[in-house]
Amino acid sequence: MSLTLRYMNSADVKRVVAIDRLSFDLPWSEESYTYEVHESTHTYMVVLEYQAESMTTPGWWRRLLPFRNGHGAHGEVVGYGGLWKIQDEAHISTIATHPEYRGRGWGEILLVAMVRRAIMLQAGYVVLxxxxxxxVAQNLYRKYGFATRRIVEKYYRNNNEDAYEMELLLTEDNIAQFEARFAAVQALHPFSDAYTTTLHPRSQRFLV
Ligand SMILES: CC(C)(COP(=O)(O)OP(=O)(O)OC[C@H]1O[C@@H](n2cnc3c(N)ncnc32)[C@H](O)[C@@H]1OP(=O)(O)O)[C@@H](O)C(=O)NCCC(=O)NCCS
Structure with a gap:
């Protein structure tokens, strides 16, 4: 089996919307994802792709896979995340793994990928x-040193639930510690990484 991190593209949107609807009471619209992928100049959307590498899959079927929704040339999107970078702030706007694939450490891969992208964009802190x-999500964030900086009352409009605003300061010490943990996650769940190691495709269009 193989795992790949890469930038989200328009072919991923339908599958991402499907995972979003399974994951959140207030899912984003397809148009929102399309905007984030195509228009926004400060968004870094990521997907995690999984390929089971079944030796029994016939060659003719493998050749059809790239044309099925949510399947790239290599596998199936099993999770995604969104990062906005504005001035000093990196904001994790969303993160989810497909319910069938939770508890495997893959949400953690998405989180560390976005934190690493924020470091490479020279953000001063990450907030969400x-x-x-x-x-469940709070445990994941605390595992990486995020701390609650305030409570935002009635943040979620479906039920007026409060939000914790959680923050990770990207100090030199925290970055050094984080890089070691990123390497440990990659050793535990080997993944190829075209997200934190390459410029965003729009950089050719907008020079950012
Ligand atoms: C939050 C979410 C992305 C975590 O993804 P995941 O792939 O299931 O998580 P992982 O397997 O990578 O687990 C990473 C850490 O999350 C926490 N965690 C995961 N599942 C948990 C559970 N059932 N109970 C408690 N903590 C849990 C733990 O800290 C875990 O680390 P550990 O294995 O060392 O204990 C996933 O549950 C999800 O998509 N939830 C719905 C969408 C959502 O709530 N997103 C967050 C919005 S703020």
């Missing part, structure tokens, strides 16, 4: 909002 009831 999380429901006060979402202890």
């Amino acid at each position: 909002e999380v429901r006060v009831s979402n202890t």
Whole structure:
């Protein structure tokens, strides 16, 4: 099996929207993802692709895979994330793994990828909002040193739930510690990484 991190593109949007709907009470629209992928000049959307590498898959079927929704030339999108970088701030706007693939360490791969992208973009800190009831996600963020900086009351409009605004300061010490942990995650779950190691495709268009 293989795992690949790469920038989200328009062919991923339908599959990402499907995972989003399975993951959130307030999912984003398809148009929002399309905007993030095509228009926004400060967004770094990521997907994690999984390929089971079954030796029994016939060659003719493998050749059809790239044309199925949510399947790139190499595999199936199993999770995604969004990062905005504005001045000193890197903001994790979303993160989810498909329910069938949770608990395998793959959400962690997406989180460390976005934190690393933020470091490479020279952000001073990473911030995100999380429901006060979402202890699974909070555990993931705390594992990487995120701390609550404030409570945003009634942040979620479907049920007026409060959010914790959580922050990770990208100090030199934290970055050094983080890089060691990134390497450990990659050793544990080997993945190829075209997200933190390459410029965003739009950099050719906007020079950012
Ligand atoms: C949050 C989410 C992305 C985590 O993805 P995942 O692939 O299941 O998580 P991982 O297997 O990588 O686990 C990473 C860490 O998350 C926490 N975690 C994961 N599953 C957990 C569970 N069932 N109970 C408690 N903590 C859990 C743990 O800290 C875990 O680290 P550990 O294995 O060392 O204990 C996933 O649960 C999800 O998509 N949830 C719905 C969308 C969502 O809530 N996104 C966050 C919005 S703020």
